Amino acid sequence: MVGVSVLGISGSVGSSTVKVLRQFRDQFSLRSFSVHSNWEIAKSLVLEFSPEVICITDPKLVGQFGDSFGSTKILYGDENLSELVKLPNVAVVVTAVVGARGVLPTIAAIEAGKKIAIANKETLVTFGPLINQLVAKHKTLMVPVDSEHNALFQLIERETRSNIRAITLTASGGSFRTLPIEALEHVSVKQALNHPTWSMGPKITVDSAGLINKGLEVIEAHFLFGFSFDEIEVVIHPQSLTHGIIETLDGACLQYTSHPDMVYPIAHSLFYPNPTPQMLIERKPSTWKTLEFFPPDTKRYPGLDLAFQAGRAGGVAPCIYNAANEEAVALFLEEKISFTTIPRLIESALNQITNVFPETLEGYLEKDKETRNYIQKEFKKGGVTT
Numbered sequence: 352m353v354g355v356s357v358l359g360i361s362g363s364v365g366s367s368t369v370k371v372l373r374q375f376r377d378q379f380s381l382r383s384f385s386v387h388s389n390w391e392i393a394k395s396l397v398l399e400f401s402p403e404v405i406c407i408t409d410p411k412l413v414g415q416f417g418d419s420f421g422s423t424k425i426l427y428g429d430e431n432l433s434e435l436v437k438l439p440n441v442a443v444v445v446t447a448v449v450g451a452r453g454v455l456p457t458i459a460a461i462e463a464g465k466k467i468a469i470a471n472k473e474t475l476v477t478f479g480p481l482i483n484q485l486v487a488k489h490k491t492l493m494v495p496v497d498s499e500h501n502a503l504f505q506l507i508e509r510e511t512r513s514n515i516r517a518i519t520l521t522a523s524g525g526s527f528r529t530l531p532i533e534a535l536e537h538v539s540v541k542q543a544l545n546h547p548t549w550s551m552g553p554k555i556t557v558d559s560a561g562l563i564n565k566g567l568e569v570i571e572a573h574f575l576f577g578f579s580f581d582e583i584e585v586v587i588h589p590q591s592l593t594h595g596i597i598e599t600l601d602g603a604c605l606q607y608t609s610h611p612d613m614v615y616p617i618a619h620s621l622f623y624p625n626p627t628p629q630m631l632i633e634r635k636p637s638t639w640k641t642l643e644f645f646p647p648d649t650k651r652y653p654g655l656d657l658a659f660q661a662g663r664a665g666g667v668a669p670c671i672y673n674a675a676n677e678e679a680v681a682l683f684l685e686e687k688i689s690f691t692t693i694p695r696l697i698e699s700a701l702n703q704i705t706n707v708f709p710e711t712l713e714g715y716l717e718k719d720k721e722t723r724n725y726i727q728k729e730f731k732k733g734g735v736t737t
């Protein structure tokens with residue numbers, strides 16, 4: 352039995368992880384998990400899996416549900432997420448909370464010698480150099496859960512690294528791929544949340560609509576696999592069937608294709624380095640009639656170029672890109688700014704905030720905070736936001 356901890360179990364990745372755990376009950380045991388505020392899901396999962404400890408992170412709920420439920424201990428607050436991952440009988444930690452707040456429990460899990468199934472891309476984008484140092488120091492096994500990175504991880508593993516010329520991440524193009532560009536200024540939150548192929552949480556769905564999710568993933572791929580930004584490409588692939596492509600020196604392109612369902616990469620990351628046993632979901636290549644690929648339109652998706660710029664600049668530029676985006680997307684979801692203001696705010700933050708190359712977590716956290724304050728100030732001023 353492999354003990355599993357899931358941070359953010361009530362979200363989209365969390366729910367897909369539960370599906371995998373249900374399918375392989377004889378191999379995995381859910382030992383701990385967190386939700387932010389979703390007590391109903393927490394309660395039903397405690398009844399189903401009897402974990403040792405759970406954590407409710409919403410500060411408004413501290414103490415609300417007592418300190419135990421049956422034999423399960425209840426902790427409260429972000430600061431206790433690290434306790435969940437350090438449990439001695441947890442071997443794998445699935446990081447599925449949304450946003451850069453995933454960093455402290457991720458570091459705790461690395462230091463405690465756990466295998467990390469990393470879905471929480473914002474942590475890697477923001478703190479990439481630091482996380483990589485820790486991963487190297489503790490010889491951590493970190494397996495990407497993001498479908499594109501999981502696909503690339505599997506492809507790269509099967510090829511000689513020096514024989515790979517470039518890697519390609521596919522993008523569905525999001526909710527507005529075919530909308531006239533002039534109409535983007537006026538799209539609603541509801542329209543942005545209507546993703547054509549994937550069912551995901553609200554933040555990543557908005558990120559996908561502007562290809563900022565792909566921007567984050569380009570930076571994530573750089574930190575995970577060590578390819579330079581000139582060796583990473585993005586293609587629009589509306590069918591979301593091919594997730595990653597590697598190009599070898601002889602010009603061959605090897606692609607990983609599967610139905611757009613997060614259970615594949617999650618199961619792979621849980622079982623790795625062992626092979627994933629047969630899954631109960633259908634694979635029907637005969638139904639994949641079309642696989643289209645074309646380059647992204649930079650006018651439609653300005654946030655993608657900004658990610659490449661931030662990635663190439665290095666230092667805290669990716670941290671600024673991520674924090675500005677998190678704040679801007681939250682404002683968009685609250686219907687306070689337009690959709691097209693999101694990349695404008697990110698660009699402004701990248702231009703106005705000084706880039707530095709910190710050696711400590713505190714250095715990154717300071718820039719993260721400075722960026723969030725900057726975006727809130729810009730919003731209140733009404734500058735780029737109008």
Ligand SMILES: NC(=O)c1ccc[n+]([C@@H]2O[C@H](COP(=O)([O-])OP(=O)(O)OC[C@H]3O[C@@H](n4cnc5c(N)ncnc54)[C@H](OP(=O)(O)O)[C@@H]3O)[C@@H](O)[C@H]2O)c1
Nearest residue numbers: 359360361362363364387388389448449470471472551552
């Ligand atoms: N969804 C996908 O298919 C997908 C694919 C690849 C990578 N990812 C990445 O995986 C991560 C999670 O995405 P998601 O789509 O699963 O997000 P989601 O559906 O919004 O779920 C987010 C999870 O984080 C918890 N949470 C929310 N606010 C929090 C806070 N302030 N502190 C601690 N926990 C908090 C939520 O708890 P409550 O439910 O109680 O609010 C929920 O469990 C993101 O980094 C995303 O980029 C997602």
